[in-house]
Amino acid sequence: TQLLEQSPQFLSIQEGENLTVYCNSSSVFSSLQWYRQEPGEGPVLLVTVVTGGEVKKLKRLTFQFGDARKDSSLHITAAQPGDTGLYLCAGEEEKLVFGKGTKLTVNP
Amino acid sequence: GAGVSQTPSNKVTEKGKYVELRCDPISGHTALYWYRQSLGQGPEFLIYFQGTGAADDSGLPNDRFFAVRPEGSVSTLKIQRTERGDSAVYLCASSSNPSGTGGYGYTFGSGTRLTVV
Numbered sequence: 116t117q118l119l120e121q122s123p124q125f126l127s128i129q130e131g132e133n134l135t136v137y138c139n140s141s142s143v144f145s146s147l148q149w150y151r152q153e154p155g156e157g158p159v160l161l162v163t164v165v166t167g168g169e170v171k172k173l174k175r176l177t178f179q180f181g182d183a184r185k186d187s188s189l190h191i192t193a194a195q196p197g198d199t200g201l202y203l204c205a206g207e208e209e210k211l212v213f214g215k216g217t218k219l220t221v222n223p
Numbered sequence: 224g225a226g227v228s229q230t231p232s233n234k235v236t237e238k239g240k241y242v243e244l245r246c247d248p249i250s251g252h253t254a255l256y257w258y259r260q261s262l263g264q265g266p267e268f269l270i271y272f273q274g275t276g277a278a279d280d281s282g283l284p285n286d287r288f289f290a291v292r293p294e295g296s297v298s299t300l301k302i303q304r305t306e307r308g309d310s311a312v313y314l315c316a317s318s319s320n321p322s323g324t325g326g327y328g329y330t331f332g333s334g335t336r337l338t339v340v
Contacts, residue, residue, distance in 0.1 A: 121265075148328065157227070157314050157331030158266065203265050210256060210279060211316075211329060213265035 118142075119206055119214035127220040128194055136189045136202055136217045144206030147180055147187045152201040152216070161189075194221045225249075227332035229315050235338045236305055244300040244335045248317030255298050256329065257290055258314040266314055272298060305339045312336050 122137045138147070146165045150158035162171050164180035164187060171178045175198075177190040191198055199221050205211040228247040236242050248255050254273055258266035268282040272292045280290075287305075292298040302309055312334040320327035 150331075155333065157316070157333050159331070160328040163328055205265075210268050210271045211258075211266075212268065213258075215263075215265045218263075 119204055119212060121202075121204055121214035121217050123217060124215065125218050125220075127222065130195060130221055130223050131193055132221075134191050134194060134219070136191075136204075136219070137186070138188070138204035138214055139186045140206055141185070142206070143184045144208055144212075146207045147184070148205045148207060148211065149178055149187070149189055150203040150205060152203060158203055191219075194219075196221045196223050227315055227317050227330050229313075229332035229335050231335060232333065233336045233338075235340060238305060238307060238339055240305055242302050242305055242337065244302075244313050244315075244337070246298045246300070246315030246317075246332060248296065248298070248315070249319075249330055250296075252317035252319050252330075253295070254318040254320045254327075255292060256316045256318070257298070257300050258316065260312045260314055260334070269300070269313075302337075305337075307339045310337055310339045 119140050146163050148163045149161045151161055152158040162178045167182045167184045169180040175192045179188045201216045201218050203213050203216045205213045230245045256271045257269040260266045270280040270290045271278050275292055275295045287303045290300045314331055314334045316329040316331040318327045318329045
């Protein structure tokens with residue numbers, strides 16, 4: 116069974132701080148995807164990383180895929196209250212396998 | 224439509240009853256996925272369709288759960304003899320992934336919140 120472990124599970128920070136969320140797997144996936152989910156909504160795709168060592172930036176969010184394609188990180192710079200939500204990483208092999216998520220709260 | 228539509232958005236049913244949950248994917252998306260999400264957890268895979276056929280149903284918890292996609296578009300997840308443990312948010316997603324090879328983003332619906340009382 117392929118498992119994805121995310122850490123930390125909960126994170127509460129002040130507006131303006133930086134943070135990093137980690138996603139680790141025992142298996143190699145063809146791609147790794149990051150999603151953000153708000154209460155009462157489905158997950159929304161943020162980014163897909165495919166190549167080992169790949170780095171992608173989305174405004175204040177930086178995503179990195181490990182060289183061995185087993186781990187990934189999400190770094191948020193100068194967090195804002197609008198960044199609050201559940202961040203999910205998911206490995207893909209014909210279907211998505213999700214981690215449990217990191218619940219981020221950014222306080223104003 | 225522009226997104227993935229799921230109906231109903233909320234469903235309350237009595238233990239032992241039968242329920243159907245509907246998913247209308249993005250037009251032209253060949254792949255359709257059902258997930259179940261419990262409070263505080265990530266989505267858990269149930270079943271995946273490529274066209275009309277179920278390509279992988281390994282996530283269905285038992286034979287009370289069944290899903291169909293007869294015309295390769297709309298899908299219905301059916302749960303017989305519901306139990307309180309079936310209470311969760313049921314999410315549907317679609318993707319343009321042509322053969323399950325990977326690298327394609329998934330678009331999720333807002334889910335159906337099922338409560339079994």
